[in-house]
Amino acid sequence: MNLKKLKYWMFASVISFGVLSCSDDVKEPQQGGNPTMQIEDQFANVHFGDLLPFEVSVSDNLPLSTLTAILYFGEEEVSKTIIRTKENGKYSGTVAVPYGKNIPDGAATLKFTLINTTMKKVSQEVTVPVTRAPYPYLILVTADASYPMLPTGQPNEYAATESFPSTELPAYIKTPVVDSKGREIIFGWDEGEGGITEGATTDISFVSREGGVYSVTFNARTFEASPFFELVLNEKKMEMINKENYQLDINLETGDEIVLEGLTDWWVDPDFFAREDDKVTFIATDGKYRIIANPNLNYLKVEAMTGNDLATLQPDGTGAIWIIGDNIGKPSVAENAVGWNTDKAICMVAIGDKKYQMTVVGGETISTEDINFKFFHQKGWGGEFSNETLTTKSDLVFVGAKEDPGPGNSVRDPGNLGLYKGKKLKEGNTYLFTVDVSAGIDKAVLTVEER
Template structure:
């Protein structure tokens, strides 16, 4: 049997080698020829560009491929199966993207026969951004024409809009038989093409105002602007803005654009108010993500590692997060954390591997009972269980799974209630190790 196995394997190897030799002996042959009607004029970004090619050869043909290049970069490709000599028609899409200047693209045709012999023909194709007679601003209740403003690629609709908030997307007309309708909507906090999600326009004035849009740069207005230390915060939606920024402990932070900033709730763990719109940064120096919520009138601040929420590192640096019930910022009524990890609170890193959160009884923390815990990240994973954290507090206790709280969850000591309006500072110290954390709770 063993000899038979080796004999079979040797025969298989011979067959494979024979087949390989046979394939390698195929020589390109034939004479593929193509005639292409020149029709590549008045081309715009976003067009569906048609082509017609007559092909022939004295042996069987295989495929006709059209490839569009912007400079050296291939941006689109389409392939047609050519079963026999004759005339073939197809289309190739011209991409419509932000900030691409007018210029000359290369359209290359490759005709291939069954012996892999090919012929190639290329055309220079001037491509421009269409100058539309108008755009259309489409809201849920009405549509408005956007007319050229005289600035290159810019259009505007000036109307007595029903509200300062206008949710709408934008679309183009079809300008010729090659053209397509291009739509512009809102995605990932910016205007982009290819989606029709409403753009959250917001005007600072009521009544008649202008909505503008540039089909090249995608610059749009009006939007509400918040400027932090000279940097414009990025609009996530009409209620939320954010900015990733490196800050230094003790640094002055200026906030402009909020006429009602005196009414905003300021998180004492991160900001000390000097005057309305001017604050001092409290925690350790580092990179942070600052969210501004116009509805809650609250700046939520989170420590970052690169572009991601920071985690508690093995050496005790990084971040500690709070998830659970009976705690919330700017208030329990407006934003209780709960067990939704998206709502996790980032404790302020105050140095020496210590992390702090300041809570006011009846406002940010329930007075008659608590049930939250500390985590290594903004989400499930590493956490401070009952054996990893201890406290000598006479205000709170740490659950062990048998004392009325799950392991690591906090509760109020029996007979204790928090004072309404009193301030409580919770500090987690991991300087002795992440599995030997110490919690202190101080009433101020």
Template sequence: MRKLINYTYLLFLLSIIVGCKDELIVPTGGGSPTIEVVSKPTAAFFADSISYHVKVADQGVNLSTLKVELLYSEDVVASQIIRTKEYGDYQGKLFAPFLKNVPNGTATLRFTLQNIELTKTEVLVDLPLSRPDFPFLNLIVEGKTYKMLRKGPNQYEVSDNFSTKISGYIEAPAFGANGNVVQFGWDGDGISEGLTAQIPFSNIIEGVYPISFNTLTYLGSPFISYKLNGEDMNLIADDVYSIDVELDKDQELTFEGLVGLDSWWIDSDYIRKDGDKLFFNAAKGKYRITSDLKKKYFIVGAMNGSNLASLNADGTGAIWIIGEGIGKPNVTSNEVGWNTDKALCLAPIGGKKYQVTVVAGTTIKANSINFKFFHQKGWGGEFGGNAISTTSDIIFVGNGTNGRDSGNLGILTGKQLEAGATYTFVVDLSAGNDKGVLTVTKQ
């Protein structure tokens, strides 16, 4: 009963306070904004600057803003907001975006006028839009321009004496009285408008061959297709292609488009050669396989979902190497060092064991190493000297006072790896992540 009395008293006080106010200011929704479209194009092209002229007014209520929008179907693709402090004439321009796979059709110009009391008026105007029929396109390669001639609707082509790889971007000239230049470049996965990033055209042989592009579908050619077991590898950098794939141990690997694989360096921890065939050599799982066409080798990393794997609390996942004295395919030309982007992923071999195989003088320095094992490809969790041990007679684990930082590996004083010999480093986490055991075996 007491709570009810208190609430009643509070409501009484509130009514007195409200009653004493001279006025309560709220939007009244007054006025009646009007829009007169004085001029706009009767039709336009994609990539045009669309001019408009409107006259706005109200019934004595101050105006606030005029919003002008361009819609393709129901999607707003361009917009502009103008402050309308005064009644009268306002003009502006909207850019009609040039987009992939958008056919000729009717767009909508939407004018929305609002006054200071939040009352709005909306006017919709149809605007037929069509794709420009460019007479030509320009392929721009290192400052040199090749004219791509029209071969059919939206289809353009140029033939010349090109090398096997040629990178450039494509530029369409301004079309019509209100047109704008449109550029097409590489977005990492394909060709897109509004970019000048180099498109990596490629052909099996050099010489005279055509380069083509379609301004509707954005399909271009030629591109050499690289595949693993029938699935496309994606271009991630110049001459570097990658694919994420589920693999079983001993599964055959069939690469398409990669020529001269006999001369490639093959990481035996992940890939096993048997005659002219290649087989996957690590434990079953998902992996990212990257083909480096310049260095002619494969980089392999374990994955968890769509990300490179890290070490899990139960000892599964992945272990990575960061540090000095190791590098694939050659430590001299591609040492990992303390660059986390170059971290090496040990191959999971089952039973919470991880392996890296090296050749002294080639992929590992014979007389000096200073690297350590990490939980991820980057800084964070790592194996300190209290989390990993070894009984090796040639490799030791640093403790911070024995010549190496805690967890860093070194070569014992007076010892060195035998030049040309192959060594296998295996990290066993079956006893726990803080009880890792490193075994080093000379093959």
């Protein structure tokens, strides 16, 4: 063995000996002691939403560490409380019982675990029947007054019947505290959830079709409530997704008559609908669409779908093209400009042969002095058209580029549309923006036609 190998062997041996020596020094902690606990029986009349009190007597001949109380619904842990147990004696605390939507009455499990400083532990489980409280009333709270909501006789349903000051009644709902374990539960509107949620304090937008005396109802288990502004499209009820918008995913065919109950004199998007007297007809291609109704704007927004998802532009040119950016909006740019808010993106109508179109009116749905929007592959950030994938021969509208490729004033973010210097759209005139991707989505052609 040469000297270099000998040194390496000796070094490795020393390391191995050191590791073995250290390993010999590491010992598992020895558990000891005899932790015991006695749980007071105090788990009657427990309701969802309670702060459930408990009291446990603990002891050991070695120092104790912690007492943990965990509440389970089935096998799911829903609440936990940890108490530091410094010495033998009686300890008390509370564990929160979730309120929750649509949780049926049933038996929960409350598990107590006592651990001493050697990590020896003992556990004990208690079955806790939990029911929804039979509140004698709920409280409807508006900015100016509160109204009692009394049981209607239907399970968990309450109603306030009054001569309310308006057909529009923003309000939230709260429960009374029924016993020493109970707490006040508040129900309000959650924009993210798109509905009534426990713990939210934003007002619920109740709306009655008729003024005077009417009833506001609420189900304390299902969170169903009324009255709301209802919209029905072709005999299908639209879902309220927030205070301003209602939504329905529906299959439509070219020529289908559109019957909308709840909105009168609504703005008809000429890309998707045609109106003749009181009759409105769907004129886009057959397919599945998401219809979003905004009663404040009297507007039906139409978005193409593929299955249960919004459509996107596919490599073969099928799907959808979306518009995001400034100086454009439906039913008017003044009331509802898209801007760079992807939630407000406009879906172009597919007109066949891998072409997509949008109709706008100068001074109404598009600004006349300037435009600054672009075309995207989806309703959101991601794939988009630039000056390298989109061209136009229009002498009115240019496709922006980092360097000026046209007759002046066309330098801007690649793909953003603009009006050439000295050009503007005519007030009241109609313009058709068409994107043709039949030669490939990287060889798109924009045409702008004035009518």
